[in-house]
């Protein structure tokens with residue numbers, strides 16, 4: 001539905017936009033992050049076509065190896081296009097599978113394409129400073145712990161507080177180890193955090209830390225499940241925040257690297273919101289002005305395939321859910337910031 005919406009609003013026909021084919025990640029690519037035994041397990045389960053790849057979250061399906069290798073390879077193709085200077089920014093909406101660990105699947109993620117991309121950038125391009133920014137509602141544990149002691153990765157992760165949501169990690173005291181102490185920044189947010197609070201923290205934290213670190217390449221995991229009314233998570237942001245996140249990161253990429261940025265998708269369980277969030281993210285990257293309303297052709301397709309009424313507006317609005325307002329404990333931005341500043345020198 002995202003691809004169809006991008007097409008329907010005319011983005012894919014814009015002069016400065018190009019759709020590039022993915023490639024399948026090779027065994028050598030996958031081995032940059034995953035171990036051989038796990039890769040062989042995925043291959044075996046892919047032929048069996050049933051059962052689970054972990055303790056019961058991540059189902060195997062027929063062809064899951066090839067599908068996952070293709071999603072990972074699409075991220076590597078985007079990385080190559082950006083690094084070669086053939087394009088300025090890249091986006092892989094099928095990527096962002098940030099929960100997979102070197103030796104196991106987790107949280108619907110089989111191969112961790114952001115982690116593989118980071119290792120690939122280090123090995124093939126010799127990069128020494130990479131930004132990984134993750135705005136999925138879930139903590140990007142596979143990436144963060146995968147590079148927890150690696151100073152080549154500044155990892156900033158905004159997510160719903162692990163006390164309330166899978167995978168239950170990503171607290172402010174987790175700042176990295178060894179040479180990477182202070183290079184892992186976790187921003188846990190309470191349920192129902194809205195645009196204002198989110199953007200306040202984002203503007204305070206991201207530009208400051210990123211400018212001090214001076215990355216050579218920027219990666220943004222843009223999971224759409226931080227959006228209000230997601231079926232799994234409980235943050236309350238709208239496309240307004242996602243547009244600003246992409247805009248800020250794109251400007252930082254321009255300023256610090258001459259425009260090296262790859263955006264990945266990630267989670268997202270409300271189809272109407274996912275399609276709009278990622279379409280608007282891509283429009284922001286391309287400086288493309290989308291129409292205010294969703295095209296009628298897309299609405300018809302949405303209703304036929306999804307079986308729900310299609311949204312009419314492209315931008316989303318927060319629906320205030322009265323039944324939840326009594327439980328709303330807003331984030332204390334000042335407290336979160338003070339806590340982070342006491343632990344992370346890049347923020348001082």
Ligand SMILES: [Zn+2]
Pocket residue numbers: 136137138223225266267268
């Ligand atoms: Zn998620």
